[in-house]
Amino acid sequence: xxxxxxxxxxxxxxxxxxxxxxxxxxxxxxxxxxxxxxxxxxxxxxxxxxxxxxxxxxxxxxxxxxxxxxxxxxxxxxxxxxxxxxxxxxxxxxxxxxxxxxxxxxxxxxxxxxxxxxxxxxxxxxxxxxxxxxxxxxxxxxxxxxxxxxxxxxxxxxxxxxxxxxxxxxxxxxxxxxxxxxxxxxxxxxxxxxxxxxxxxxxxxxxxxxxxxxxxxxxxxxxxxxxxxxxxxxxxxxxxxxxxxxxxxxxxxxxxxxxxxxxxxxxxxxxxxx
Numbered sequence: 001x002x003x004x005x006x007x008x009x010x011x012x013x014x015x016x017x018x019x020x021x022x023x024x025x026x027x028x029x030x031x032x033x034x035x036x037x038x039x040x041x042x043x044x045x046x047x048x049x050x051x052x053x054x055x056x057x058x059x060x061x062x063x064x065x066x067x068x069x070x071x072x073x074x075x076x077x078x079x080x081x082x083x084x085x086x087x088x089x090x091x092x093x094x095x096x097x098x099x100x101x102x103x104x105x106x107x108x109x110x111x112x113x114x115x116x117x118x119x120x121x122x123x124x125x126x127x128x129x130x131x132x133x134x135x136x137x138x139x140x141x142x143x144x145x146x147x148x149x150x151x152x153x154x155x156x157x158x159x160x161x162x163x164x165x166x167x168x169x170x171x172x173x174x175x176x177x178x179x180x181x182x183x184x185x186x187x188x189x190x191x192x193x194x195x196x197x198x199x200x201x202x203x204x205x206x207x208x209x210x211x212x213x214x215x216x217x218x219x220x221x222x223x224x225x226x227x228x229x230x231x232x233x234x235x236x237x238x239x240x241x242x243x244x245x246x247x248x249x250x251x252x253x254x255x256x257x258x259x260x261x262x263x264x265x266x267x268x269x270x271x272x273x274x
Contacts, residue, residue, distance in 0.1 A: 030100070035094070053082065060078065060104075089104075091103075139156055
């Protein structure tokens with residue numbers, strides 16, 4: 001009969017109290033962490049790994065709280081972070097002498113980011129745009145806390161080293177994470193008359209497109225070349241926004257924004273003469 005496991009892991013609560021009190025140096029705590037990981041990797045007893053996970057769960061939970069946004073349940077993010085912690089315990093090399101946290105943090109953060117990329121978006125958008133959108137959201141929270149007001153697109157662009165148009169596109173993409181429901185009132189406590197679905201009519205959208213085409217025809221000659229081409233492809237060539245984006249090398253959302261802005265500008269020009 002195999003001998004009973006005599007390894008006794010340090011109590012996580014006791015370790016936390018000692019660390020908070022500064023009893024052990026950082027080097028000593030890092031060495032102790034590496035020993036915990038080594039034992040979890042080598043000992044087949046699942047209780048050893050469970051104790052190791054418990055010891056480092058405060059780190060995983062703190063990262064989950066950092067990424068907690070909107071309607072995403074915190075408990076779900078903590079489970080994702082725990083999965084990242086398990087991967088970190090499995091992949092860490094304690095013989096290199098580095099701190100476990102320096103390896104665990106990017107591993108857990110990577111798992112959280114993959115969760116948002118793959119499961120947090122109701123409408124599918126390109127992965128690079130998803131990552132930029134989340135970076136914009138995090139930076140906006142930081143700047144809002146520092147200044148006491150929401151940051152402008154220009155401030156975010158400067159802080160992240162990106163173009164203003166990229167920031168605007170990323171903000172629009174964030175709406176794809178949790179699109180509004182047509183069956184839900186626009187404001188809490190409103191009655192059924194405020195449900196968007198009840199305000200949708202049965203008018204053929206072709207009428208509006210015809211009206212816009214007539215209005216646009218008188219004014220397009222003064223537009224920049226790119227805007228003229230987008231209008232020609234949309235209303236003359238009957239291309240979709242995605243097809244136009246492929247031809248011009250820009251995203252569908254960028255095409256939508258340019259198209260909407262151009263039409264609004266043209267309408268503003270003709271409105272005083274009406």
